[in-house]
Amino acid sequence: MKRFWHILLFFLLFSVGIKDYIEAAGSNSPYKVLILHSYTEDLITYSSFSDLIAEKLEKKNIPTNTQTFYLDCERYNEEEENDRMYHYLDSIKSWNPDIILVNDDQATYTLMACNHPLGKTTPVVFSGVNFPNWSLLKQHPNFTGFWDKPNYMKTIELIEKLYGPSNILFFKNARFMSRESFRAIQEEIKDTGRTLRIGLFHQKRNEYPDDICPGEPGKSVLYTTETAYLSAQSLLSIFQNKPYTACLQIILDFDVLTIGRLANVPNFTVINNGFNDDRGITGGYFTTLDIQTDIVSERAADILQGASPTNYSIIESPKTYAFDWNEMGRFNIKKRDLPEGSVIYNLPFYERYHKAMIIGGSLFILLIIYIIAQLILMYKREFNRKKQIQTNLFKERRFLRLALEGGNTYAWKLEKGRFIFEDDFFIDNKIDPREMSLTDLLAITHPDDREHLRSHIRDIYAGIWEETTIQCRFNFNSKEYCWWELRYNHGEDKADAEQTVIGLCLNIQSFKDKEDRLKVLQEKAEEANKMKSAFLANMSHEIRTPLNAIVGFSNLLQEESDLTPEEKETFKDTINKNSDLLLKLINDILELSRIESGRMTFDFETFRLNDLIDEIYQTHLLLIPPHIQFIKDAPSAEINVYVDRFRFTQVITNFINNAVKFTKQGYIKLGYEFKKEENNVYIYVEDSGIGISREAIEKVFERFYKQDEFAQGTGLGLSICKTIAERLEGDILISSEEGKGSRFTLKIPVKL
Structure with missing residues (x-):
């Protein structure tokens, strides 16, 4: 039986070694992958997107070196976005990416509109694009990708499946994406009997907004308004008394994402941005992040391995019903109520592996029974053999245990008051062979360690210690003190008077030296941590000073209506000066960051x-x-x-x-x-x-x-x-x- 387990272990180790060798032999230099996102890195889905792409390409034996750029399109206008994209691409042109992966509409459009050479020559795979700019795409044959066409009707039908005919609220704004989404919703609900109204439903006053798409009585009604027309207090009061059954997210709108966490009704979506991101989104019918990264990594792998983007047409990305388990619990939505094939995120372990746990538990019990039976059988087989060799193993066990703990060490014993070391100890340390009494050993022990050693030897004779270790400094070669560790074991065979105490000794000077160096490094690390804290405190102070001036004078310009032109110019000049100062501070901090990381370049x-x-x-x-x-x-x-x-x-x-x-x-x-x-x-x-x-x-x-x-x-x-x-x-x-x-x-x- 023992031989069987040894053979099995050998084959397992051999298989792992062969796998590592094949993977190492097939590895190439990493491909340079540039990932462009439309918004900021605050979206967890963005960091997850980049990580999943790299992981899935690695599984295809395509190593990657990834760089990521966030366009932050909510902050800039179109001209500024084009400039930001162009300057960033210009800054990495020497890096020369092998492929560009673009996420969402604005980053895709800006990459084409900025007219940078990299955007025209480098293969590009886009995804998450709800409303492609087909005229620009025709001018860029190096572009291929996936059209994430929102399916509003599927998500509306999902809400009706869960709650029946519903009052559904969605928000829009004046941006292009919102306008296109609103137009698409109107086209999808046309002739379906559902009603579309602009404005909010005032339940207390029993007021209804104007219908722009009349429907049939008894069917769902969709309400919409622009968040720009609502104050923060109004946004929070919308859901009082629950006038709406659910919310529908039609675009990535950070105001809407905030409302989703506060609303007392479920929030459904047609896009994956914000989903599974603690933003209060219950679910919907859309292309999940897993699906998106699967199709993008598959297309990117083909292109990196030699395929041309022109070989592929732009197709719609697959969609599925997806839900967040935590939000389902919040609104009492059961698994049995969901459409067949729905994907549920954040499932608890017991829910996800319920059947597997039952099967695994049964197999585990059977395995335990099998192991117990084997142990009983092995015990019976070994009992007679153990009885025969027990006497010889009795003494060898003590030496083996100490040898395994000590590694390449020297054996010694304390016999009749004399310390006797093996011959190799004297040869390796160039010492004349001799036996030593306790007095002799104490004479070559460091004065600070003598009483410690004497106390331990006394405790051994008193039977306090069965086995232990002690570290002392000895001057065996009459040149200098070195650290040694003595490991010893009080004899277990009380009838054997020849070996009362046996042990091993190990020169640990190098370990002590390393320990001292580590203490010095720890002190330096603590000092560096203090310097970092002081740096962050100073930086916080320096940043707040111009920010306070900018915010303060901006509020005065906005709130004070009786300011003279001279005062307004003074305030504006103060704001500009502090903005320049803040920019200078940030540039200096970035310069310091490059210095600290060793990335300050010189030509x-x-x-x-x-x-x-x-x-x-x-x-x-x-x-x-x-x-x-x-x-x-x-x-x-x-x-x-x-x-x-x-x-x-x-x-x-x-x-x-x-x-x-x-x-x-x-x-x-x-x-x-x-x-x-x-x-x-x-x-x-x-x-x-x-x-x-x-x-x-x-x-x-x-x-x-x-x-x-x-x-x-x-x-x-x-x-x-x-x-x-x-x-x-x-x-x-x-x-x-x-x-x-x-x-x-x-x-x-x-x-x-």
Whole structure:
């Protein structure tokens, strides 16, 4: 029986090894997949979409390297969306994706409308598109995909199946998607006997909105209104006294998604966005995320393996009835009431595997009975053999247990008060062989560990310990103390007077060294965590300051009707300045993020220093306030430097901006000095401003440090400049005197 289990285990391990080998042999370099979404990453379905696509392509032995872009179409107009899409595609053109997967209408339309070369040459597979722009699609033969045509009637019939003739409320807005959806609903319910009304049903006043699609008495009535015309209080009061049977989500509308969580009636949908996302959506008839990712990954796999998008026509994506178990429980909807073939999400374990648990439980009981029978049989077979060899195994068991715990160690024993080590211990550690008494062992024990060792040996003789370990420092070779671990076992055979205590010893110096290093690393990690907390606190403070100004003055412009034109201009100017400050803060934080992650890129080239200095001077000449003299002091020497032009300009520009900020009158000088003996050039910005104290000079490179807390700026600029200078193989030098001015200098090597 034992041989059977060994053979079975061998074949299992062999099968796993063969599978891993085949997968490793068949793996290729990952394909670059770009995923574009219409809205923001707040939608859980978006992150799930990206993860499922990568997972399903991996199962097809297609490794992927994925990048994701969120268009955030609710925030921008069409021109801004086109610009955002174009600039993003332009920023990754060197990455050159192998395929582009587009989710939802707006991202698909914008990809075509922005006219970027990647959108015209790279294979594109779109999905989740409710209303395709067929004229644009004809101009893009590289596009293929799936038309997620909403089926409003199926979902309306689903509501009627559950509740009979119903009052159904849906919201619309002025956007293209909503207009097209409203038009499609009118076409679908036409001649079905159902009524469509614009406006809300006022139950208390028994008022009915105007019919735009009259129907038959006793059949369902659909009500619609625009969320833009309703206040927050009105939205919440819509469902008082339950005038409606259910809500219908016709488009992705974040106001409607919020209402779904608060409504006291079920919310049904014809699209998958927001479903299974804790948004209060009960279910509907639509293309689920699983179906969508299945068909997209299948099409993408074919194209990545050589197929052309022109081989495929644009088809409607399959749909199914889908429900959220939690929302079903909220509105007392039973599984038996659902259409046949419905998919239920978030099913509890006992509901999902009810039958399997019964079958599995029965099989488990049978397995237990079988195992017990086998154990009884094995016990009877082994009983006689065990009785024969028990005496020999008795002693060997103690050594085997310690050997398994100790690994490659040395055996020792305590016999008649003498410590006896095996010969290999002396050979490997280059020690003269000898027996040692307890006094001898204590003499080579570290003074801090002697009493600890003496106490343990005393407890062993007293019978307190049957088996234990102790770690001490010993100087066996008369050179230095090393950490050793002694493992020992009090003899179980009381009749054997020759081996009272047996044990193993292991040199654990390397483990102790690692332990010390880990303690140091832990301290550094704790310090880094404190620095991170301080950074987040400072960042929160810096962001709130301009935001408070923007929000405050925006509210004043909106609420105060008696403001003079001069006051309005002042408020607008304040809002613009704080917006620029907030943008500068965010850009600096992003720059810090790139620094921390090691993703700050540099493109080094050789430049004439005088050309760079003249370019910076001409750029700032008209920007310097007229009451400050801007001077250029650049020698005519031919000096070349090997730098990143953008990063070099970023550092010098930061110096000039700081000089302008703290110089009320006098001059600002831009120049450089070349020290041939050092082969270094010193590019400086000197001003006649307020200067910096010695204490402040030591802090200027700290993040968020500002000499004047009321001055504009983030306090991140010099910290970023310091990193850039180091990447340019240089340094930043500061000399200053309070009340007389400052000089900031970038020192970099000259290219010969």
